[in-house]
Amino acid sequence: MxxxxxxxxxxxxxxxxxxxxxxxxxxxxxxxxxxxxxxxxxxxxxxxxxxxxxxxxxxxxxxxxxxxxxxxxxxxxxxxxxxxxxxxxxxxxxxxxxxxxxxxxxxxxxxxxxxxxxxxxxxxxxxxxxxxxxxxxxxxxxxxxxxxxxxxxxxxxxxxxxxxxxxxxxxxxxxxxxxxxxxxVEQERMRRELDLAREIQRDLLPDLPAVDFPVQGLNLSAMEVSGDFYDFFTLADGRIAWGLGDVSGKGMNAAMLMAKTISLFRCLGKTVHDSALLLAMLNDEIVETASRGMFVTMAAGIFDPVSGEVVFANAGHQPPLYRTPEGVYCELEESSPPLGIVPGMEYTEQSLILDGGRLYIFTDGVTEGRAEDGKMLELGGLQALLDKHAALPPIAQLTHVAEALVRPGIRLHDDLTLLVIG
Structure with missing residues (x-):
């Protein structure tokens, strides 16, 4: 009443x-x-x-x-x-x-x-x-x-x-x-915490380098925080260490594991220049604390701008995609398991001479993203977009790929992360 x-x-x-x-x-x-x-x-x-x-x-x-x-x-x-x-x-x-x-x-x-x-x-x-x-x-x-x-x-x-x-x-x-x-009040508190988490994640990603820097990256989150990450930094001898990964799941748990993995990579990668050994060390560290069956797929390596050689290892991630100057594509496959599942894993290195081509590493949010026709982009669609913008500088090329998947009123189904070398 x-x-x-x-x-x-x-x-x-x-x-x-x-x-x-x-x-x-x-x-x-x-x-x-x-x-x-x-x-x-x-x-x-x-x-x-x-x-x-x-x-x-x-x-x-x-x-x-x-x-x-x-x-x-x-x-x-x-x-x-x-x-x-x-x-x-x-x-x-x-x-x-x-x-x-x-x-x-x-x-x-x-x-x-x-x-x-x-x-x-x-x-x-x-x-x-x-x-x-x-x-x-x-x-x-x-x-x-x-x-x-x-x-x-x-x-x-x-x-x-x-x-x-x-x-x-x-x-x-x-x-x-x-x-x-x-x-x-609780919603506002959670919003502030998510804003802080998003800010911390942004700070963990590398600063935007000069346009002519030979390694460029891009990350867009489907939610307030991301489970994807990428990083690169220049070593003392002038080579460039790089890595890109995708944490299973979404939300805050994935974001926390993302933060741990990228921090470990940046810390260990400055002194451990063997990519296979680096992934093995990351794997053992993540296994110790991973929970709820979470894991990380990751590709990491070192690029030599002088020789054009890329040496890398892959832990269960999508195969990197190499595009020759003539526009021919090659997937660099590897069958090693993701990080955080089994301790004591060993990984193997691969090497590639870019010879004027470009190497693309990306998460499945790219190939599973929705193109303008509403269908998944898939690998063929990604290759078509890369071809369409091949004459552009690397970061501009990645930006156009992202713009094809991120449109007004369309929410991403998964985090979207790309890295280009060359």
Missing amino acids: TIEHAKQLVDSGANPRLTGDMEMLLAISQDFVGTPAMSETLANAIRQIMVYMDTEAASIFLLDAANEKLTCLACAGPVSIEGLTIARNQGIVGRALSDNCVQMVRDVSADGDFSTAVDDSTGFTTRSILCAPLVVKGRMLGALEVINKRKGDGLFDLADKQFLQVLAGMVSLAVHNAQMTEAL
């Missing part, structure tokens, strides 16, 4: 007692508006309700997320039952929810649903109960309960029942608003 409904009852003379109680009802309503936090809302509400209803005790029970259990989140009186959890259909509180109406029990000893367990454990004596369900727009939230009226014969009457029903309507709205506020 809302305030407007209460006013209608007053105007109609249905319950003259409500006329005298209107000021306190409005005061409670204003207090609820002024305290949007759930714990403060309930604590303030239950203390005021116990005073206004002139009862010995009062409590508010709320349903859990599964709508299976009721927990007392606020109470007032000589003993505390805060934290007490009961089944949804248990006791008089549960009956209020099941029947979706106020329960007035003037003598609990004559009610078969009343349990003496709480009284036995606390020493409190329950004589009479008034309990109203908390409902907003048909959604059951919990129940409001008052115990043992102080004045008169100590029994609740019809006026008490109607008054509690009005209070329950107010409490329901207050709880609903508090839950909505908490949900918004």
